[in-house]
Amino acid sequence: MQIAGIALITTFLVLVIKEQKPTFAFLLVLFTGTGIFLFLVDQIQKIIMLIENLAANANVNMMYVKTILKIIGIAYIAEFAAHISKDAGLGSMAAKVELAGKILILALAVPILTALVETIIAMMPVR
Incomplete structure (x- = not known):
């Protein structure tokens, strides 16, 4: 409120x-x-700690959790910066910020995607 x-x-x-x-x-x-x-910020910190605790209890590799949290952070920060740029009348700058955010997210996601593909390949029966 x-x-x-x-x-x-x-x-x-x-x-x-x-x-x-x-x-x-x-x-x-x-x-x-x-x-x-x-x-x-305090609420964000509490949410991050909750997610990390859940991941630790579920024995999830913390590298993946930290990477996902970084991806979420980049998405929110890029969106915030893009909206500020749009408010200033700089739509082209907003588009560039959004593109940079997407590229950074993709770069961070590559190790997770690689691990996922390797897991799927390991599950496939050997011929």
């Missing part, structure tokens, strides 16, 4: 201010978005 309230107040302020001070309106959006993200 707090985040929704802050976002709505910021939205109304930006709509009022945007006509006369567009730069100030953008900075207000930027600082509010960053503030919301920082407000959620």
